[in-house]
Structures are given as C-alpha cells and as structure tokens.
Amino acid sequence: SSARQDPVMKQVRYAQYGSKDKCKTIYLVAPRHPDNFWSMQGTADVLGAQTLMPNGALATLMALTPEGVNVRYALADENTGSINYDFACDLVVVTGGTLHAERIRQICKKFKQQTTPVALGGTYASIEHDRCKGVADYLFIGEAEYTWPEFLREWSAGNPRPVYQQHGYIDLHDSPPPDWSLIRVEDYVNIPIQTSRGCPNQCDFCDVIQYVGRRYRTKSIDQVLHELQNAHDKGARTVFFSDDNFLGNKRYTMQLLKAVIDWNVQQSRPLSFSTQITVQVADDNELLKMFADARFSVLFLGVETVRRASLAEVHKSQNVDKDLFERIRNISRFGIVPFIGLIVGFDNDDETVFADLEDFLIATDSPIAGISLLNAPRHTILYKRLQDEGRLTEQNFSGEWQLHTNIVPAQMSRQTLVTLYRQLFRKIYLPDHFEDRFFNWLSNVEYFSEIYVNKKADPRQLLFGVRIFKYFIFQATPEMRTFFFTMLKRTWQLNPKLMKRFFTVITQYNHFYTFVQLKMV
Secondary structure: OOOOOOOOOOOOOOEEEOOOOOOEEEEEEEOOOOOOHHHOHHHHHHHOOOEOOOOHHHHHHHHOOOOOOOEEEEEEEOOOOOOOOOOOOOEEEEEOOHHHHHHHHHHHHHHHHOOOOEEEEOHHHHHOHHHHOOOOOEEEEOOOOOHHHHHHHHHHOOOOOOEEEOOOOOOHHHOOOOOOOOOOHHHEOOEEEOOEEOOOOOOOOOOHHHHHOOOOEEOOHHHHHHHHHHHHHHOOOEEEEOOOOOOOOHHHHHHHHHHHHHHHHHOOOOOEEEEEEOHHHHHOHHHHHHHHHOOEEEEEEEEEOOOHHHHHHOOOHHHOOOOHHHHHHHHHHOOOEEEEEEEEOOOOOOOOHHHHHHHHHHHOOOOEEEEEEOOOOOOOHHHHHHHHOOOEOOOOOOOOOOOOOOEOOOOOOHHHHHHHHHHHHHHHOOHHHHHHHHHHHHHHOOOOOOOOOOOOOOHHHHHHHHHHHHHHHHHOOHHHHHHHHHHHHHHHHHOHHHHHHHHHHHHHHHHHHHHHHHOOO
C-alpha cells in the first residue's frame, strides 16, 4: 500500500547474540507475498497495518543462535518495506514458500551479484531442492532447528558446508519461542504461533507433508503459553495459530484450549485467535464452546467441495462422512465465523458445480469464502497422476494471481473453468449476496461467552475501531461507505453483542470485494 515506509531510510535495528567482539552481521530477508487472494491486503489496509503476518521462520532462526556464536541480526520484510541490496553484512538469509519461488530467485541472484553470501531455506528450498542448487551459497533442506545452529558454529569457525539437510523430523520441544525483537507489531494484523507440525491426512493435491511429514508432532502446552505471553508483551492483539491442522490430536487441542482460556481470562487485554482446522471440529459441542471461550473469532475450514465424488477422487476422506451443511451451521451457533475454503476444477466437476457451491454458501449462511482453481504442485500424488495422463501444462505455477491452473480439466475447457470461476467469485461478494449471508449467520448465533464481559476497553482495539471508521469515511468508495454504515446499523439493531464480529467480517469483506472487483477482471 502507498503508506509503506521505506526501512532503508529508517535507522537499522539489530538483535545482538553473543558478544560484540568479532561479531558477524546476518541480514534476514522475507520476500514479498504474491498479489493473490490469500494475501488479505485489503484487510491490512483498513486496520492501518502493512501486511497480514510477520515471518515466523526468520524469528525462530534468531532464537536458535547457539551459545558461543557472536552474531547480530537485521531484518528486511519486503511486505512492510524494501530490501537494501547494499546493506553491509556477512550473510543474507532468505526463506519462503513455493508461492514465493520467483521472488526468492530474484533476491538471491541480486545479492550474489553483489558477492554477498546467501543462505536459502524454508518450504520452497526443501520441496524444490533439486531446482535450488546454485541459487544460494548455502542450502537448507527440511526443518532448521538442528541444522541452523550447526551451520552457525561451522560458519563462524570458517568451515561451512554448501548443503545442510535435516534427516527425519525434529522434536518440537526443541523449537524455541521466536524472537520478535526486530518487528514493529503495528505493521501486522496477526502474530503467528505454531503449536504443531505434521498432518495425518493424505490429500492428493497437498505438498505440505513433503516438508513436515505425516506424524503429528506438538509443542508442550507450556511452550505455547510462553509464546502467547511473548506475543502479548510485544503488543499483539490477535494471534493466528499457523498449524496446518489445529485439530490433529483432539486430546491435545482440548488441553491446549483449556490452558489458553485460563491464561486469557487473566489478561487485562485478552487476545483473539484464528486458525485453520478440519470440519470435524463441528462434531463436538464441548470443543466448539472451548473455542468460543478462548476467543476464536474465525476458523478457516478446508471444505474444498460439496461433491463427495470429488473428495473421494483426491482422498480427502475426512470431509465425506457427515452432513457438511449441519457441521458448518453448528460452528456458527457458537459465534465463530466459518471461513470456507473451496476448490474448483476436480475431475468430477462439470459446469453445474458452480451453482452447487453458491447454493452451499447460501444454505450454510457462510459470509466468507475463498475459492481456488485446483492446481497440481510438483511432488504431489495429483501431479504424478495427471502427468501420466498427459493433462499438465508446463506453466510455472508460482502463486501469482494469474487466474490459471496447470491442469487440463476433464469436463470443460480451461477457458470455461476460469470464466465460471471468476463469475462465481465476483457474485458471492456482491453487496446484496454477502449481506444476506452475513445477517443469516448473525441470527444463527446462540452462544455468547460471558467470561470476558468485565474487561476494560483496550486502547489499541479502540484505535483499530477509529481506523476502520476513518477508512470507510475517507478512503472507501461512496458505495462501500454507504454499505458499511447500513450493515453497522443493522448489526447493532439485531445483536449489539456481535459488533466485534461485524468489524472482523467487514474488514475481511473489504479485501474480498476490492480484490474481486479490481483484480478479477
């Protein structure tokens, strides 16, 4: 957004580890996110933030610095400013996912031209390590909790190796709390906290298990509470639990939620939460009540599709067994907004699937949904199958918003798929369509957690409120401004207890509406 300040102009902040004597400087770089639907840039803009979340991997690397190594870190997050390619340092460290692939390669190339040594790690480097040879001087494959300290010791002693690979998976009890000392919390909407890694499910289109494995591993409850306290002390107001599936082990999740509730109730400024989770969360009312009592406002649900044949086709069996409609409505009863993730382009999808998905969102009163075109990332079962069938195009899918897929659909042309997809996405965010779903959602809420009612108003939350009003009065289009105040008034009349949810949803709606109107033409 235009309000971004350039950190090159600001004074550089350092985090010092070890002594300043014979100290080396490491420049940590987070690449900018592609301009796609999931960036949530429109939400950040309303709240006066620069971007959605800081990079948790880089903050964890800092915390992994071993005793006896003298380094100081500086940070460049391209989502809040720009990179200084002339920065005086001994090493540049770049991380990111497969969606950052193109940008990562550009950044590494530019630093190598400056003859600054570069280390590359993260999901992209790990999953695509065969394509990353030569991109950086030091390549990290897999989780870095054990390899990063090992590298720092060898690098400080002058004998680093070109490749550091984690064989097997780390024990998450060895993963330290991230060091957030270099971020400005005001730049971000959420602070991420990861409680687990690994996913026991076997969805054909997912490449996550290549990196984190199938065995579900968790941090201790105390570790998570420690990280929550750190985020709170830093000034965070909302935390995103960045697990791939927050319900990988129900017993653990319930123990964790109980501890989070006990902790949150004691805070003068309690935190709010969101996460991504499987729809099975809806099968247990006691569990949903705990989510509400812990102050979860949004749950992202990978619903994917309403067609059982499509779910079976990609082995997403966990979504097939129960009434999906009732599951979504049950989550809403507890005052939690279900953020529905949908995918189109499965082999069982014909042109009628778009109407089915629209009907589903209306029937479940789901105000918020993200729809993706099915893509087949390399190293997935889906990729292998479609390659064998000769149904892959050679486009380099890097996560940019290009309204395209690398798959040749089975039951319609790619052009038809993209056109109908775009139509549906635009339609569900038309003001009338959205308004109906939101107020139906609102009238379904039955449970209100009373445990935070006597908390004092939080100055930072009030500031967010002021920013939201300022945005809709001065920056939004006249139509959007009118829509905002109409919705606000109607929410207040229907249920003043849910004003907080209204603000959560309307800031997200601003992103979706702006995105589909401007970017999906």
